[in-house]
Amino acid sequence: MTRGVWKGPFVHPSLLKKVDKLKDQSRKAPIKTWSRNSTIIPEFVGHSFLIHNGKNFIPITVSEEMVGHKLGEFSPTRKFSGHTPADKKAAAEGAAPGAAPKAAPGAAPKAAPGAAPKAAPGAAPGAAPKAAPKKDDKKWARKLT
Secondary structure (H helix, E strand, C coil), X not given: CCCXXXXXXXXXXHHHHHHHHHHCCXXXXXXXXXXXXXXXXXXXXXXXXXXXXXXXXXXXXXXXXXXXXXXXXXXXXXXXXXXXXXXXXXXXXXXXXXXXXCCCCCCCCCCCCCCCCCCCCCCCCCCCCCCCCCHHHHHHHHHHC
């Protein structure tokens, strides 16, 4: 549920005081804040903030495009450390041009796409291999006939 329009945007009062103090100064030091839920208002444009993400402070300089958003949106609380090494290795092999994917050791080699299946040794040429019937198939065949 959003905040009522009649209330206006929430900005922590101490944050407003700090911004007002820095307006008349030429050198603007970053404002350290824990108020992630404060809305960025037009008076904040050009100021730099140090926004706490739960562990450390993330430096942010406010621009016009940020007005209306919350301060916490610009300081992520979770750190993405990357995918597992196996995923990186597979992606690198797949992305390499002309590299064929490697099969597991001891696995049967796969046929090229569109190639005809190989017949068993000693079978008639051109004959398709037959699948062995399952026990359940025979039982049902007797009941249906």
